[in-house]
Amino acid sequence: MKLLMAYLVLAVISQAQRSMLRSPQDVTQGREIYNRSCTMCHGLDGAVGDRAPALGAARRYLRNSEQDLFDAIKKGIPGTAMPPSPMPDGHIWKIVGFIRSLRATASDSFVRGDAASGEKIFWGKGGCGDCHTLGGKGGLLGPDLSNTGGERSLSYLRDSLTTPRPHIPQGYRPVTVTTSDGRTIEGIIRNENNFSAQMLGQDAKLHLLTRHEIREIVYAKQSLMPSDYDKRLSPAELQDLLAFLSRQARSKGSSRQRGENRKS
């Protein structure tokens, strides 16, 4: 029984510690401590540095758990230049919280803004729902965003709205096809090879074409996704939209779409 009580107490402490780490103030403080103490080797704000790797880039990590991160800072990493840190444990935990926030999906992050207002913008002024499905409603030509907060980081979401994308994701390139019998079909190309093409047209129909049936196919150079939402929306509106998008997460039923999240 005593042992059980001890376990319970430990569990409570570790729970408290973790929830403490999720508070935005701790993450902010963790960032300050990190930038003050770790940037001799690592880069500013967790970026790659002169002598040590980035901590928040989109890649696989050797150290995923909070305890692993804590131990690496506290004890150093043997065989590498990473030294043990003399910092107090509380500071180390705050750095851990900051590193975790770099890796978190938007749904795991603290995102300021009014999500209800963001929802109105999504379906209204922003025009997002014209192309994107969310919760089974909306347009078809963009990826389903019902789980975007659970899949993407906050910075990814912000960049998607405000920065031109260097690549159009596979399956979403806009095309104009002229068929061999003279029809014009506009839409996005879902898949193609040297012998056939599969399109989703703006008529919301799938078009299946062989190369014999295509006279010309014109590929648009840019995605249909606007990248100027920092101009279309006020800063507060953009933040509200991000607050709404970051909350779009579900634990199951996620659709893996072509060109999106595709591993291997």
Place this chain on the structure above:
Amino acid sequence: MNSTTLLLLAGFVGPAFALAQVTTEMLLKKPGDNWLSYSGSYDAQRHSPLKQIHTGNVRDLVPKWMYHIRGASRLESVPIVVDGVMYVSQPNEVYALDGRTGRLIWEYHRQPALQKGPNRGVAVYGNKVYFGTPDAHLVALDARTGNLVWEAKLAEARDGYWSPVAPLPVKGKIIIGIAPGDHGLNGFLDAYDAETGKRVWRWEAIPRPGEPGSETWSGESWKTAGGDTWLTGSYDPELNLIYWGIGNPAPDFDGDSREGDNLYTECVVALNADTGKLKWYFQFTPHDVHDWDAVEIPVLVDAPYQGRLRKLLVQANRNGFYYVLDRTTGEFLHGTPFVKLLNWATGLTKEGRPIRVPGVVPSFQGTKTCPATAGATNWMSPAFNPDTGFFYVVAQEGCGINTKSADTFRPGGHPFMATGYIESPEEPWQMHVRALELTTGKLKWDYKQIGSRRYGAGVISTAGGLIFVGDDQGVLTALEASAGKALWHFNTGQQITASPMTYSFKGKQYVALTAGSNVVAFGLHE
């Protein structure tokens, strides 16, 4: 943003309206260019009027494409084809393919991906694709993108429920069944609003105390009774009746704790499509102790019977008998064995009840039982060809040694079978494709397959005079519908456990099936 993109974007703005891809009117027709449901049409005849591929040119049939489904094995999905788009599934996953080229249009992967299988296919209605899941949900996706539209919980997955069933769309509702009865979980058939996912009705396969049929269960046995609904049924739009086969009672091999006929296990039931109310039932194996689920597909045919045109329902049952019923009333008209190895009954009464051979029940030391529990047939689809008048069925000749023991129900999805069966060493199992005369069940031809205990490959019939059937050696074979002669074959390289289908797009007929981990489509060489 360049001007082209702006122009495109302007064209795209607005919600995505499009005419429904699949309507009730389309579902009322015989299969043609499209293959719209698990059995191709509501009557479940699995007979296609397509005849571009026929007995005279089937030798020129060649593979047109293959699509590999990663992580799949022994697929049981029957592809659905709508306007050239093929929808095919494995547990937790749906794929939309270009039916001419096999190229992927979209894929959907449900999380968490529980590992229960198989999945026998999807349904398409309106602009949505529907499928059942290993965690006992019915899921609706947008047919053009694979985007999730809604999901409805059928039952508690943690109780052990799941759904391998290819749903059936009927008048704006999606009909879906559940598994497994072998775990002592009571079965039901559900109807969901195709648009909203709200449940419209549920028919429970096991009557509760006081309800008609409850007198066929002794004691508390009705509580853990089985009676699942794991294979897609058929529908008569004129009578507005859904016909569905019901699974075995639990515990499967020990009937001592559940005295009585155990309704509505081992029945075909006729349910009102609007309300789910039971119109009639017919029980093939009252008080079954051999796990002979009666889920085999009820095939609906209008044909003269003893000089009068009747609405018939025929079923080749796992218990070894072929049955002819009047589907308006459920009246038993005729029944005869379609396998030679049948030792548990000497025949059927004029009401269709089996005349049992005493002692052919599972025992502690084992009892030879023919057909085996695997069944004289099983989920492999049968077909009916109106040109030949023959009913085609994949049959297994063989016996099992059936044993029983004491078993107690454990909640949480554990087998509640009271042991089981092994293949009889004296009568090893043997697969056949058989043509039966529709109203008499008389054997018209018999095509013996290599292979034994691994089965699942059913048939289709075409107006080209052909029967296509797979086998456990991975061979898809075209048989002459009139005489059962093999005219063409192709080695797919993997065991076939699903039934083929056929469709046409832009003037070309294809025959397709899932074979092992691949989808394979065939067409004429050109």
